[in-house]
Amino acid sequence: MTERAKEPGVGSLERRDHMLSAGVDAVLLLGRYGHQGAAGEGMELLAEAVRATGRYLTVRTAIAERGLASLPEELEVCAQAGAQKILVIPVFFGRDRSLIHWLSKAAYRWSRTRGEQGPEMVFTGAIGEHPVLGEAVVRAVAEAEGEASVGVGDFESLEDPAAWSVIPPQERHVLACMGPRCTSRGAGGLYVHLFKRLHKRGLLRGRSGVHAAQTGCLSPCNLGPTMIAYPEGVWYCGLTAEAIDRIVDEHFVGGRVVEEYAREPGRHDEQPVPEGAR
Ligand code: FES
Incomplete structure (x- = not known):
């Protein structure tokens, strides 16, 4: 159900929960914290999976805080690629409505910098609220019981770097x-x-x-x-x-x-x- 629609006509922005909007030609996966290291690789894997559908002009990743690249920067990349309608998917947990509300506002402010030519943007609910996530956890538990999991142990050394004590x-x-x-x-x-x-x-x-x-x-x-x-x-x-x-x-x-x-x-x-x- 559409929760909010704001000032269509200046790069219109609306928000929908768990409903893929027709006509979307760019997808932006929005992580909450820094993309460095394994978190970045995980986001990129998700992006690759979406790219593999071949349905979108471009699929990008952005970060809400503590990292690169920001939501406005990546919206700009999507727009430069010719996107007319961008779907933003918050890839994080929790019903942090105020954060998502503010991020929607930041996206809207960015769209105003492009004037009437700005692409339309749609926010989904956060991935952490999606029911399919529960199914993934149940599946992971089943796989662990089938001994497909990784054990803890066999470290070469239990010492941490000396610099961490200085x-x-x-x-x-x-x-x-x-x-x-x-x-x-x-x-x-x-x-x-x-x-x-x-x-x-x-x-x-x-x-x-x-x-x-x-x-x-x-x-x-x-x-x-x-x-x-x-x-x-x-x-x-x-x-x-x-x-x-x-x-x-x-x-x-x-x-x-x-x-x-x-x-x-x-x-x-x-x-x-x-x-x-x-
Ligand atoms: S002062 Fe930097 S996010 Fe609030």
């Missing part, structure tokens, strides 16, 4: 937001850019280096992408690749806060960074 020596710390709203504004790519810049400046190691880590939502989503730089506790907002370069060079190397991107804690910002602007 506190990183860097005196400066950066917490980079990878929440869903910052991710939709390109935080995943900016984090990679930050690491490259730190590497270029020789700041990845030693006491004078920078220890960077990803976090979930830091709260001021309207000002994203955001990050906090310690020990000063400077909030940097509205980040871009150029801003990252300046912060690394002028602040982390030169010792001067880049005021243009720094925001004062506790103050309501009258000019939030416009969503979809980056």
Whole structure:
């Protein structure tokens, strides 16, 4: 049943649960967390299975938070491929209606950047709610009973890497937001850019280096992408690749806060960074 339809005509967006819409020519599998490693391979396997049907112009994967590539970025790839109607399938568990509602909104905002030419988009319910998933678990249990499962044991060593017992020596710390709203504004790519810049400046190691880590939502989503730089506790907002370069060079190397991107804690910002602007 259609749950919601919003402003058709400007890249119309609607949401349907477990109902494949006729005329879909692109499928976008939307994971919740980072696509690195095995999670990325799993998503790609799912995408391959959909591609193998041969029914779609393109089949892509995107990530809601803590990774690459974001929903708006992959919607753009689908549109560039000529898609007129994109089906977005949230590949995660739980009835996180507020997250899916917000992601639908992010998709709609992206469509507005394309004006009247934007493709139509349809969101399904999350895969985790689909009844066929229960059947898959029952089948996996049956296969395990048939000894097709993998046992636990036979490790060459039970020792973990020694580095996991060492506190990183860097005196400066950066917490980079990878929440869903910052991710939709390109935080995943900016984090990679930050690491490259730190590497270029020789700041990845030693006491004078920078220890960077990803976090979930830091709260001021309207000002994203955001990050906090310690020990000063400077909030940097509205980040871009150029801003990252300046912060690394002028602040982390030169010792001067880049005021243009720094925001004062506790103050309501009258000019939030416009969503979809980056
Ligand atoms: S998602 Fe980054 S501040 Fe909320």
